[in-house]
Structure formats: C-alpha cells, structure tokens
Amino acid sequence: MLYINCPHCGLRSQNEFAYGGDATVKRPELNKEISDQEWDNFVYLRKSPRGKHLELWHHISGCRQWIKVERDTSTHEIFKTYKANEAIE
Amino acid sequence: MSQDFRLDNVGMVNREKKISFKFNGKKYFGFEGDTIASALIANGVHLVGRSFKYHRPRGFFGVGVDEPYAILQLDRNKERDPNIRATEQEIFEGLEVKSVNCWPSVNFDIGAINNFLKMFFPAGFYYKTFMWPPSFWYKIYEPFIRMAAGFGQASIKHDKERYEHKYEYCDLLITGSGPSGLASAYAAAKNGARVILAEDKPRFGGSLLTSDVNIGNQTGVEWTEKIIAELKSMPNVTVKNRSQVFGYYDHNMLVMSERISDHLPKTQKYLPKQRLWYIRANEVLISSGSIERPLVFGNNDTPGVMLSSAAKEYMKVYGVLVGKKPLIFTNNDSGYETAIEFKKNGVNPIILDTRSNPSSDIITEAKNLNIEIKFSYVVVAAKGYKKVKSADIAKISDDKKELFNIENIKCDCICVSGFWTPSIHLASQSGNKSKFNEKIDAFVPDKSKQQENTIGSANGIFTLEETIKDAFDKGFDVSNKITEKNNKVSVPTVVEKKSTDHDKFWCVPLPKGKSYKRFLDFQNDVAVSDIELALREGFRSIEHVKRYTTLGMATDQGKTSNLNGLQLVSDIENKVVPQVGHTTFRPPYTPVSIGAIVGREVGKHSKPTRKSPMHSWHEKNNAVFVDAGVWLRPRYYKQGNEGLFEASKREAKNVRQNVGVCDVTTLxxxxxxxxxxxxxxxxxxxxxxxxxxxxxxxxxxxxxxxxxxxxxxxxxxxxxxxxxxxxxxxxxxxxxxxxxxxxxxxxxxxxxxxxxxxxxxxxxxxxxxxxxxxxxxxxxxxxxxxxxxxxxxxxxxxxxxxxxxxxxxxxxxxxxxxxxxxxxxxxxxxxxxxxxxxxxxxxxxGTEALSTLRIEMGHVAGSELDGRTIPYDASLEGLVSKKKDFIGKRSLNRSAFTSTDREKLVGVVPIDKTTSIPEGSYIVKDPKAKLPNPKLGHVSASCWSVEYDNPFSLAIIKDGKNMIGQKLFAMSPLKNKTIPVEIVSSHYVDPEGKRVRS
Structure with missing residues (x-):
C-alpha cells in the first residue's frame, strides 16, 4: 500500500485516496473552437508511461483536496507531491 | 500409548501439564508446549499423510514453516481448518486432527496405486493427457482431478471466529528473533527507537534455542531470555511471538499475522482468533534466518528422513527423539551438532560425511565422544515403506561420481544436512534483486530496494560472532538515523565450535541398475527424473520448468526444494546457478487464513449501513427495506397479507388520488x-x-x-x-x-x-x-x-x-x-x-411506488441514465443549451451521438394490457428471426401503471421517436417470454405536465 505525502495533511496511507488519472492533461478552454482531434486527445487519449508519471490523487477520506503525485509507475516510488495548482518542477 | 520417544528432563515443554489430543481418531498424550509433530514423534508416530501425486507415505521433515509433509486438517470448536502444519500447530486439550489426501486411511491408502503407476505420471502428465476432446473437461476430467487433488477441505459454514486488523507504525521492524534479530532489536531499542520484534514461533531465540554456543558468558538460551525480558520491559518496544511477517509491500508496509488463539482450546472472550498487522516501518531489519537444505538420495522422502536441524530441535526444545538408531548424513558441520546431541542423550548415531577430511572443533568433539564417523560416505537409498528401516550406504569417489562398497545398515531415521539456504523471501518481495554467493551455494539479497537491510544467516552470514557484531552495528545504525541519540551498547563476546565449511555436494548419483526416486520437492512429488524430463522436452527458463513440473509450487512454496532444483537444472545445462536464476518470491511467505485477511469486514460489517432519521418510524410501520447504495430505504409498507406488488400499487394509487409521503433523505x-x-x-x-x-x-x-x-x-x-x-x-x-x-x-x-x-x-x-x-x-x-x-x-x-x-x-x-x-x-x-x-x-x-410513479410519467432515473445515454437519448434535448459551453458539450457533436438511429427513450405497453414485460427484455421486430435476432433496444424499467391499470415499461430503442405506434415484440430469453407490444410515448401519464403546475 502506497504511502502518499498529502501536501495538506502529511503522510497518509493509500486507502484514504482515490486515483484520478494523468495530471498533465489540460482541459481545453471553454468556448474555444478546437478540432475533433484535440478534443479526442483530451477526453480519451492517455499515455501509459513506464517510469515517472505525474498523476492526480483525491484525498477523499481526508482533506478532500485533489493533489498531484509524481510517481514511478513500475517501482511505485513517489518523488514529490504537489498541491493542485502548485508549479511543477 | 506411552511416550516411548520422550527424553527425561530435556527440553522446554511443560511436563507438569499433560495434554490429550486425537490424531485420526486415536487418543495420544503430549505436554503443554508441544506441537502436534513433537507430540506424535514422542509417541512413535511417523506416518501422518500421503504425498500429493503418488500418495507415498509422509512423515515429518522439518520443525517449522518449511515443513513440506505434515499437513493436517484440524477440528476446533466444531470448525474445520485445513492446511495446518503439524510442525507449527501447538497441541491443546481436546485437539482433533486428521490426515489428508488419503482414503480410506493414512495407513492403507488406495491412491497409493499411483506410486506403482508412477511411470505413467511424469512431469506434465496432466497437460499431456487431459487435452482432448474439449467436451470431456467439464464432466469427466475436471471432477476426476478435483477429487484426486487438494490437502483437506475448507469449511463451508460461516466462520464464527473473530479476526482483527491492526495498523501500526514503528521506527524499526525486525522480522525474526534469532541471534541477529535479538542483537539488533536490543541495540536499536537502547538507542531509543520504537521497535517491533516479531517471532513466528511460540519461543524466542531462533537457532540460539538449539545451538551449543556462548554469548557474553551465557548459553544461547540464557542470553535470549535476558534480552527478551529487557526488551519487554521497555516502553518503546513491542515483542510478539506466534507472529509471522509474511509480506513486504510498497513503501515499507509489511503485513504480519499474529496467531492469538490458535493454540488454545477456545478463543478467549474479547480476543480475536488471529490478528493481521499492517505495519508501516521507517526501517526494516530482515532477520528471518535460514532453512536447512536437504541432500538428495534414493527414496529420500521415506518417513524418518528429516532435516538434521529438525532432529536437534525436537530433542533440545521438545525433549523428543526422532529415532533410536539415527544415521546423520551431512556435507557440513551442522550434522555434528545433531549427532552430539543424540550422543548426550544416550543414543549412538553414525555420521556419514561427504567430505573426505574436514576438521573443526566440533568434529574433534564428536571424535572424542566416540561417535562413529565415516568420511567420503553417502546414503544411496533409504529402505522401508512407511518408516525408514535401513539404508544403503556407500563410499563415494573424490569426484563424487562413483559409488563403492555399497552396504546396508540398520537405522530408524536419517538426519540430513545439505548446508543452509538463507530465507531471502522478504528482501526479494521488497524489490531486492538477489546475488549468488559461491561460498554458501545460495542466493543472498543484493542492494536494498526499500528501507530494509538483511542481517544474520538470512544474509548468508553463518558464523555467530559475525552475525552478532553485524546485528549490533545495523541495529545501532538504522536506529541512529531516526533517533540520533548515539547511544551504542557494547557487543558481547561469542564462543562457537562449528565451522562454516561445506561440501558443494548435494545429490547422490544412482548406483548402476537402480532407478530410485530421488525427490526434490517433497510435497508435490517432483523428482530428479521429472526435472530431467522437462529439460529434455525443451523447457529452459526456470519459470517454465517450475510450472511444468510444479517444483516449488506447493503450499510450502519450495522452501526446502528451491535451491536443489536450481542446482539440478544448472548441472544438466552445464551452467552455474546464477545463470539459471531463481523464480520470483511472492507474498505470503507462509499460508495466511482467509479469515485474517478479511478481518472484521464480514456480514453486515462488510460495508456501513446508513439509515435516515425516520428509519425507526418505518420499522414500526412494517416497512420492507431495500439497499440503495449503502442506505436502507423503505421499499414498501406492508399491510395485512400484501406482497410487494399489491402494496406498491396501493401506495402509488394513493399518491395519484390523495396524498403520499416518501422519505427522500437519502438524496x-x-x-x-x-x-x-x-x-x-x-x-x-x-x-x-x-x-x-x-x-x-x-x-x-x-x-x-x-x-x-x-x-x-x-x-x-x-x-x-x-x-x-x-x-x-x-x-x-x-x-x-x-x-x-x-x-x-x-x-x-x-x-x-x-x-x-x-x-x-x-x-x-x-x-x-x-x-x-x-x-x-x-x-x-x-x-x-x-x-x-x-x-x-x-x-x-x-x-x-x-x-x-x-x-x-x-x-x-x-x-x-x-x-x-x-x-x-x-x-x-x-x-x-x-x-x-x-x-x-x-x-x-416506498421506493417501489416511487418507481411506478416516475416510470409512468416518463421521468428518467438510473436505469435509463446507465452510463451509455446522452441527453438526446433520454428526451432531455430541451435542457441542452445551444448558446453556452459546459462540461461534455463538445462531445455531443461526435458522429455516434448525432446519428439518427441512436437508441432513444420510448414507452412500451403490452397489446393484451395484462402481461408485465420483464426488465431487460429485448425489443425486436420479428420474434422468429434467425439468431442472433437483431435487437432494436431494451426495456429499462417496468411498472404496473396505476393510472391506466395495465403494465407499462420504459425502453430505449433505435430511432425511438419514429417507432411510436409500431407493434413490436419484447423478448426475454431469461424468462422465456415473448410479448407483443406497442410503442408509445414515454410520457404515459399527463404528458402536458399539468398536474405539477396545478
């Protein structure tokens, strides 16, 4: 079970969190004309990298904040965690 | 039966307390502190089971978790518990156990015919035989294989025992209380760290309980007692026995199963049977020790052949002799300790040492005690069926290929020692790659992957002095990283007699003209010949050889067979062991009961139950409840003999005619x-x-x-x-x-x-x-x-x-x-x-009437909004703004969503106005069409319309709006019904919506 350092609460067990997918996906702006391809990329297409991956976790049984976690998908090593709108190094 | 093999005044069992138990229906006596194995051996019982494939007689091979043979089924408080290792289960008054995998009895087992048919049961037998025809699988092959397989039967009753989960955090978790575990725990605890020391066995000390050593001028046992007493008195230390750390997971989370009541006749009030600990440790020291390796020779699975360390532990801990005419077969000094222990207890052993001219303090001591030692000697084959009666022994050439002077000598047990295999399972589970240590012919952990270090013999360190020193250092180092107290304790002096030399010999060649089975994996009956066959058939990867032959796949997970199997593969392939590699170690290290894994989350506790503040009123008024997620909601309020149908109809009708009230707290x-x-x-x-x-x-x-x-x-x-x-x-x-x-x-x-x-x-x-x-x-x-x-x-x-x-x-x-x-x-x-x-x-x-009301109004709910519908499908287009942007809007332009034949919401009425349409029915044009019948859509919700007093359903069908007025069919293959229906508007009642605005 992962041990995730919530930037708001500190180290907490994985079972307090829900996984939220790729954190690098950016929603297209509202009312912006975009191609089908761009929209398709946003809604459906995700990379599935082996190695470092920036992902979203939701601290549902804690502070209810969405956080960003930089994790290695093969070793589960967590390098750093960020608040929702913190700049990513 | 008297305890003929019990020694007087030796061992650690409580002689004051005699305990009776039943094995295969027969009553035996043992003492408090005995395991089933030690108590049975004390009574001279060595036949306890049958092997998996050939049903060969099985006795005891080890003395702990590595036991491949003695797996029994236990009855306790009218509960059945299979897969119990006799070497671990302690006896208690009234205990009843029986043998498994034998019929009608362990003494006379019909399945043993497999033993004589063994030429027909080679590796891959099942793969080769049960192939064709496929139709035979279900009715013939599978029932046959199922009947023949398995060790015992799980109970099918609800388990009334309580199991608990516990979450714990510590600075340092130490897995095993042998010399390295004790030393590191002591050093770390004295340096202020929060320590958990876990021991699988009831007694602390590991090898110190049985080895003739001296630490700080105390015997191993005295030193253990002193350290444990001191650790127990410290507030920063938790010491647990009967607790097996069986899994090493991510981010230094380890799981330990504590057997709290398994050794008691009955679980005590307020205590669980077992407790599963989830331990998040800052640092882990793996001190899980090592397991003695068998030597491979003919019929080496005969009852009475066992590990020499096990024979020693039966004597020193339990005061039990495994035999009175022992043969010790060894390639290192460990066998001598066992021999000396026999001698001290008045039994004359014979040592067969594969080495030609070894020397050490302990060999000198054995010689001084006039123990008969034969150097360059091996056991060729054990003789006897249900118990060893004699052994063929021979002199072996220096290149270990030729046998000379084969002779038969009488013996009643053969204690083997093929040196030691470090238990690297936990380190390996942590993600640690292993490396092969040529000196000890075994794998040891390589670089630490997580916050873990392996110490003592688990790390391939076999001298006590080095072990103690290293453990004190590691205990201090890892604790000091956390506490920074710099409080270092001094390392005691250590005296030990045996050396760590061993002969790289592990398998006795077959004499000319003999075809003895030489077993590697004792539980799954994998012999040398099976591995040879697998390699001849082209299996190369050790993972494939494992799966094809089932080597190491039994409940003991190859604790005693693994390395010998690798040795054999590398010998045949002309490789060295590290080139062959080893199979993956996965948790659990030892079997864990399902009850412990589930814990308290059973029955009503498997999920929370949420109730509205009006719940008790509903109960008092005969509500019948339904699960709505985790909520309990009244489905209907029963009056008289009403069922669901009558009650919901009455309630819905009353809403349409008068007024009803519904608990909507759960929204x-x-x-x-x-x-x-x-x-x-x-x-x-x-x-x-x-x-x-x-x-x-x-x-x-x-x-x-x-x-x-x-x-x-x-x-x-x-x-x-x-x-x-x-x-x-x-x-x-x-x-x-x-x-x-x-x-x-x-x-x-x-x-x-x-x-x-x-x-x-x-x-x-x-x-x-x-x-x-x-x-x-x-x-x-x-x-x-x-x-x-x-x-x-x-x-x-x-x-x-x-x-x-x-x-x-x-x-x-x-x-x-x-x-x-x-x-x-x-x-x-x-x-x-x-x-x-x-x-x-x-x-x-209740919710049933609520459904009726919403269905006949054509209001959508979960059965229509089922994760496949867009607003247009559910007649909600009026709610979709053309002007503004919103979440998901861009997707509504997708061609699949704008196509004209999308399935849309309609109403369905049976033509006969009486037959209810089952939910989930398919709507089709022609019920007699060739299969697969093209489906137009499905019925999502059905009710009995109280407005019109006939059945009404909602359905989502292709090109829905244009189908209104058509006569189609609703087919339910599940209910075997075909119902002629008419498609109508989904707004069946009050389509203009006048009532809500009235």
Missing amino acids: GKIDVKGPDAAEFLNRVYTNAWLKLPVGKARYGVMLREDGIVMDDGTTTRISENHYHMTTTTAQAANVLSHLEYYLQLVWPELNVNVVSTTEQWAGAAIAGPNSRKLLMKLFPDLDVSNEGLPFMGYKEADLFGVPAKIYRISFSGELAYEINVESDNGYFMWEKIMEVGQEFQIQPY
Missing part, C-alpha cells in the same frame, strides 16, 4: 456557495443557470466530458450566492468529487465552495392532489397557493416550531413538495406530516 445534497456559484453551475449543467432568481429551483442534467449523462437533480437558489444542489442517491459521492475536481484543478479562479450536506437534512416528499391542502395545515402562516409557491418555487417556514425548507419539486409527476428539516428534527417532521395528513388519506410510500 445527495451539496451546498454550493460563493460569488461565482451561478457561473460554476452554468458550466456544470447542460442548461442555463445565470438567470435563476433567488427562491427558485431548476432541474439540471450534468454530463461527463465524454458527453454521457452523469447525474440529474434540482438545484435551488437559496440566496444570492448560495445554492442547494440535489443529486441522485447513488451518485452523491461521485458528483461531489466531480465538482471538487473542476473547482480545484480546472477553474481554480472561480470563487466557489462545495460541501456535502446530505446528512444534515432529513427530507420528506409529499405528493398527490391533496398535498397543497396538507401543506396549508402544516404551515398555516405560509402562502402556499399556486401563485405564492409556484412550481419550482422555494420557501422557508416554521413547522410547529422547527425551521423547515419547502421546495415545490416533483418526481412523481403530481402536485408535490419536498420538505427539509435538520436531521435531528426529521422524526418529528415525519410524525407531524402523518398526523396532519390523516384527514387527507395520507399514506407513506
């Missing part, structure tokens, strides 16, 4: 607050929200980004910057997460807060033509006229002294209101509604 409620709340809702919902006035509610639909409907509900503007959102019961949690996602990550610039208020409000929906009259009486000071409180209006008022919120919204399609009060006042509100409503013929109605 999700979310407070949306902030200056940008309107803008936020406008983005979340498909319809327009910017102009909703204060005091008004609006129905809204929200989508996922892929255009699929996520949820629907009404949201009311309570004040300028405050909205009260409702969601469906099932989606409440998801919707909150969804809103938080957009507010925190996508549009953080919006100044809005959301919070769940589901549990803060109790809700009652009053619906029916009499509901306004009822409302007038409930709130006499309030203007509840159609003008004063119009459809989708909102008012706050006082309900007999209790503040209440009134929403004029309707799910039933009738004139209806929803009253919310603070949860604590819910019961009061409900009683008042029932009391005042009496004169208007009020009746409570």
